[in-house]
Amino acid sequence: MSKIYVIHENNEWTEHLLKRLEELNLPFEDWLLDSGKIDLSTAPPEGIFYNRMSASSHTRGNRFAPELTNAVLAWLEHHGRTVINGSRALQLEVSKVLQYLELEKYGVKTPKTIAAVGRENILQAAQAFEGKKFITKHNRAGKGLGVQLFNSISALEKYVDGDTFEEPVDGVTLLQEYIESPESYITRCEFVNGKFLYAVRVDTSEGFELCPADACAIDDLFCPVGEESEQPAKFQVREGFDHPVLKKYERVLAANNIRVAGIEFIEDKDGNIYTYDINTNTNYNSDAEAKSGKYGMLEVAKFLGEELEKLGEPVRS
Missing domain, CATH: 3.30.470.20 (ATP-grasp fold, B domain)
Structure with missing residues (x-):
């Protein structure tokens, strides 16, 4: 029987969804991808696959979970499976x-943003914000990673040269105008x-x-x-x-x-x-x-159930 597969790397952020799926009596499987493997010579199971991979996975020790998930999503999409928030969604999640x-x-409209790699380029990029407040953030982030507010380029220089500087996991630091x-x-x-x-x-x-x-x-x-x-x-x-x-x-x-x-x-x-x-x-x-x-995870669970029904198999209720 087909079921809903929830792809993720953080149990704490997923438990509320799983509880809602249980409440609706929907068949599901918790697919934790903090590590693992896939055999590309085999076909995936039938079902609905919901990707909840997070850009901040590396902060929980799961540095390569997005890369593994990218491989799994490519495998699922190659075989024509229904994937909610597939490969393209993951691309945006991590960039x-x-x-x-x-x-x-x-x-x-988005804030003026400059992407830079390396100390010298970060400082050069900051010249575009001379005389204005600006922030730094990580390109691959989540949870506000790397967000720092600066009133001057000299303050930024102290930051990038100091012990508190956070190196982005993909190396790309964003400098962005501060919207007050x-x-x-x-x-x-x-x-x-x-x-x-x-x-x-x-x-x-x-x-x-x-x-x-x-x-x-x-x-x-x-x-x-x-x-x-x-x-x-x-x-x-x-x-x-x-x-x-x-x-x-x-x-x-x-x-x-x-x-x-x-x-x-x-x-x-x-x-x-x-x-x-x-x-x-x-x-x-x-x-x-x-x-x-209003309950977000309940609405997500209902949506996944509707997608499962589209596969043409009866769904428990």
């Missing part, structure tokens, strides 16, 4: 450069089956590591898990959010065969929207969802 180029192609919001928040738009589901307001007043998952690495100091405070919640669903950029996002996702994603933007004081991240391994915050009554 912000590709993300920005695709967003710009469909009329989505009148309020310290960004917006993350969630999509399931390529369609807008809801938007979340994320408080950035305490930093850039904006992982919305209920289980984050111990060094994600700004993850909201377990926090109890009288302050407004870090993650809040923006009820009734609507904006013309959403249709552009949907076109970007459709063009790149991305069915499940979270896309993040920031708004400046003049109301201009700058989009800076596409997450094809999207997570959801349970506190924010409970307050709004």
